[in-house]
Amino acid sequence: MEQTTIERVDSLPLLIAWMDQMQIAQTIDQHWQPHRGWTGLSYGQLTVLFIAFVLQQREHRLSYFADWLQQHQHVIHATTGWTLGPKEGTDDRLGILLQTLGSNAETLQAFHQQHGQHLVHAYTLPTDVARYDTTSFNVYHAPPEPGQRDHALLRFGFSKDQRPDLLQFKQALGTLDPAGVPLISQTLPGNGGDDPLYVPAWREFVRILGHTNFVFVGDAKAACLRTRATIAHGAGRYLFPLPMTGEVPTLLRQWVPRPPTAIRPLHLPTSVDDPTLREAGKGFSTWRHMQTTVEDGTVVTWRERWLVTYSPQQAQQQQERLHTRLARATAALQKLRPKAGERAAAVLERADAILAQHRVEGLIQVTVQETAITQRRSGKRGRPAADTVVVIK
Template identity: 45%
Template sequence: MEISSERIDDIPLIVEWLKQMEIAKCIDQKLREPHGNHKGLSYGQLSVLLLTYIITQSDHRLSAVEPWVQTHRTILELSTGWSIGEKDASDDRLARVVEELGLQSQARLEIEVKLGRHLIRAYELPTVVARADTTSFSVNHQQGESPEESLLHHGYSKDFRPDLLQYRQLLATLDPMGMPLVSATLEGNGADDPLYFPTWQQMVKVIGHKNFVFIADCKAGSIATRATIAANRGIYCVPVPTRFATPPISEAMGTLPTSRNCGDSFTAT
């Protein structure tokens, strides 16, 4: 008799959560079919294995997933109900999944909408308040041969390290639990201001209606952003710096021909 033992840890719990979220179903419905010679687990199933590894191990290296799957193969098969082959979770196959998600931007957005709607409906989550924000991450990395194709650029550094390349991350969440609704990885040298209205539009698609309070920081307080959201019957709550404050009515109506922005206040001339 051969007896083998495996550590269960939180693997069954994570897998069950991912199954209830219908991660595999959403991905398989939206991504194009794998190559005809592809055998084994689907893109959605491989995504579940990858996410389970990332969550349980706090590690995102693709090369480390295959030995981890082999170590926990029995509990993974029992938890998922899938037959997992020896090379199903190789770094080549996982890289293909990540590549497909990266290349098919429209499919990725549709997955985001479908997944968000499913979670809101399944758990009857309140959809009264949602918020969005961006931040930057500095990295020790050398610029590649084609910097125009890279997300890593020198920009305004919130880490006070202008010497480092950086990228920006946008995240919109649903209050009060903080469930992600919209996310995007962006170039490090762009402006945040133009992102807020497209983010609000995507949040509307996920939530399914416009009757929620959109909360953001002062970078969403420009007149153009607020006016566009209001024109689309949205509700917002943002801190408005004086330099973004609404100009006097007479000036807005064109009675006064020009205005001068003095520091953080509008001064008519």
């Protein structure tokens, strides 16, 4: 009697087809060759199926992969022509695969370059704007063994989630605008800073794209003077928001009341779906001559264009947040009571801590006064007699 089995197709053929167009399996197999005892699917083929499993099931646990393969073996064979062995997706094989792909940084970098170049040429992607950003992820893992700490990705570091007690790793992503196509993906130790990452990322973009004629966009952590100088020295372009440190606050206090150039309106870019020109704010630009020493000791001098912009929407949001902080700080100050025997300086110190907590220093003035209270005591019980000695405290 013939037995009928039913397999869910879902998005599996589509995912595999897209990865086939991206040549993921072919590129991986060019850079990583399995050892002699490896049989069945190649590293590239197994990687494609594991990526499809993660995307379709939203699941990354290795032990679930083998059952998923068994449940979709006919769909996979019909889509790819690959024959799946009985132990094709065991967690041991996946562990070997993942360890191999992540063990050699130079090979991984070469893979990213070739894969990124293929995406740019295959899909004729625009290469005018490239973005790079990092974030950290906390994990509930045991600390690495002493002999593994020098090479471990999970480290203790500054936690943006206010959980310094948890291990974390850092993930970096470099994409192309406007589609957000990822070209650079890096998993980094969680105890490092972001500043040293931007110059290598820019150089990686240059190798992938084959030119420096693109705008490299990053956050304020990318605006380190040496980073900007290195990119300018390499004939690159960048767009970074400057942090409110150093000479920046002083320059803004000079420029904003008396702009050095004419103020111009700023408009949002139009699109085919929305061709209406919408004003987003106003601003002005000015040029500054910059000079610093880069990593190899070269003194770099270049002209830098500074953009000073004003957004009514952002200003309104900042005002609302400021009023909220002022209200919360005022409420906390009104609840402040002196402790027994506490002097005015100690109370004022606690009040200053409240102002710092709500970031309203200099916006609320706190005054603490000490009032001396004089008490007459006889030192004995009952009403004092006329000749009783009175002690004044």
